[in-house]
Amino acid sequence: MSSPLKIEADPEELGFDPARLNRIEEHFTRYVDDGRLAGWHAVVARDGKVVHSSSAGHRDAEAGLPVTDDTRWRLYSMTKPITSVAAMMLWERGLFELTDPISRWLPEFAEPRVYVKGSSGKPLLEAATEPIRVWHLLTHTAGLTYGFHHAHPVDELYRAAGFEWSAPAGLDLAGCVEAWAKLPLVFQPGTEWNYSHATDVLGRLIEVVAGQPLDTFLQENVLGPLGMDATGFVVDDPDRLAALYLQNPSTGRALLAETAGMGAMAREALEPTWLGGGGGLVSTAGDYHRFTRMLLGRGEVDGVRLLGSRTVDYMGRNHLPGGLDLEQVGRPLFAEMPFDGVGFGLGFSVVTDPVRYRTPASPGEMAWGGAASTAFWVDPLERISAMFFTQLLPSSAHPIRTQLRGLVYQALID
Numbered sequence: 001m002s003s004p005l006k007i008e009a010d011p012e013e014l015g016f017d018p019a020r021l022n023r024i025e026e027h028f029t030r031y032v033d034d035g036r037l038a039g040w041h042a043v044v045a046r047d048g049k050v051v052h053s054s055s056a057g058h059r060d061a062e063a064g065l066p067v068t069d070d071t072r073w074r075l076y077s078m079t080k081p082i083t084s085v086a087a088m089m090l091w092e093r094g095l096f097e098l099t100d101p102i103s104r105w106l107p108e109f110a111e112p113r114v115y116v117k118g119s120s121g122k123p124l125l126e127a128a129t130e131p132i133r134v135w136h137l138l139t140h141t142a143g144l145t146y147g148f149h150h151a152h153p154v155d156e157l158y159r160a161a162g163f164e165w166s167a168p169a170g171l172d173l174a175g176c177v178e179a180w181a182k183l184p185l186v187f188q189p190g191t192e193w194n195y196s197h198a199t200d201v202l203g204r205l206i207e208v209v210a211g212q213p214l215d216t217f218l219q220e221n222v223l224g225p226l227g228m229d230a231t232g233f234v235v236d237d238p239d240r241l242a243a244l245y246l247q248n249p250s251t252g253r254a255l256l257a258e259t260a261g262m263g264a265m266a267r268e269a270l271e272p273t274w275l276g277g278g279g280g281l282v283s284t285a286g287d288y289h290r291f292t293r294m295l296l297g298r299g300e301v302d303g304v305r306l307l308g309s310r311t312v313d314y315m316g317r318n319h320l321p322g323g324l325d326l327e328q329v330g331r332p333l334f335a336e337m338p339f340d341g342v343g344f345g346l347g348f349s350v351v352t353d354p355v356r357y358r359t360p361a362s363p364g365e366m367a368w369g370g371a372a373s374t375a376f377w378v379d380p381l382e383r384i385s386a387m388f389f390t391q392l393l394p395s396s397a398h399p400i401r402t403q404l405r406g407l408v409y410q411a412l413i414d
Contacts, residue, residue: 021044138202
């Protein structure tokens, strides 16, 4: 079963012009018509009530299967906010401090080494001047990285160790974490921002602190209570899983990943080799809407409370060093979207200055996206949540996220 998804309120009663909202469908249908996307699903809500839900195209174009409300989408990095919420639930129980060194539970990180200069073949390293702490994992300031960045010598070391878009065969989450701990950090912990396996390490921390596998803890404490019955690390109905596509660089059209040498990545949702707290979940639009409602409700939805209201407020503040934004303290992230005026909280981005962001968002907007061009945001000031689901790699292929923001906010007339 999947959480039901239907129009729950008259858009005009919640401050939207219905004709302007329909521009969302008109605009993104063109992406299907010209082959840039196989299919997509967009959802807009205010005060937790869905005012717009539209879709077009196919979840599997080759099989002729249309996008439906119960289509299963690979969340990739939209898993990170869920894992981060789970970690903060443990924090609320007093099981750790955000300032605690993670080596208390993950001793493999007791003596991290930091890259200084040199090539990947002969790097000069130095000892970390302070330990990796829990809040470093939540904010991606730990100094970890991803092999697929192709931006730093340490990224190359990750690839050489078998970490690019997947993990070496035979490694579970614990094994992956042990392998990452042996690799140098990109910078001293807490000094910069780099998108990384930090949330995967956070998932392992949850396992050790809670004494449960990550999937079990998430099911019992987050997914189950929220009624996200179609969300998990293994898709419960393979026929509902959206096919994975790549952008054909020569034509710009969507190309089935299975035919482009990415079959292993496409099959990960069917037979996961490890539980990636930073990118392993599969979900439906209806299920993820439940999660966004919880964030908008400051930790509560329909009488189910996961976090205290002040905890969610705290997660939605900018935690980057010196209060800087991602453009000032971060490293390039595929040019997915501009990050001027956007900081990072505990598990997701946070808008700090909409003017510098060049987008009519609100200060305090919480958001993130996934590698296959999915995205969500929650705007506490306007009480809006929005989501976009598709399955196209890379997420920088099209300006979907900024276009969706413009289309949603231009429809507001109150």
